[in-house]
Amino acid sequence: MKTWKLVSGIISIVLSVFVVFQSMMAGLANALEESGQSSGSAGLVVAICMLCGGIVSIVSRKNNSKGTNIALIILFGLATLTGFILAGNYSDLYIWSVWCLINAVFAIISLRKGIRN
DSSP, X not given: OHHHHHHHHHHHHHHHHHHHHHHHHHXXXXXXXXXXXXXXXXXXXXXXXXXXXHHHHHHTSSOOOHHHHHHHHHHHHHHHHHHHHHOTTOTHHHHHHHHHHHHHHHHHHHHHHHHHO
């Protein structure tokens, strides 16, 4: 799981930069269209959770404690729920939410492995 945490952390940090810029454009489109959707703001929440989750993942790669795995589950789970529920017309947010779901599932697996050992 050490390798997975390092790789997923790096990928999450890099992807969060793309999500921020896409969210800004989605928010601008929502404002110009006056659609009343909040998909741009939801994208920023997903990006912040991805960034924080990536940092926690990298920092905790050598430490398989319950606390860090629970923190990863909460961060990536929150990003997943926010993305799926509030995507609206920002359809790329579904892709980023799936990535966060994958990370949350692997954090659950890492937590379960840590409990058994």
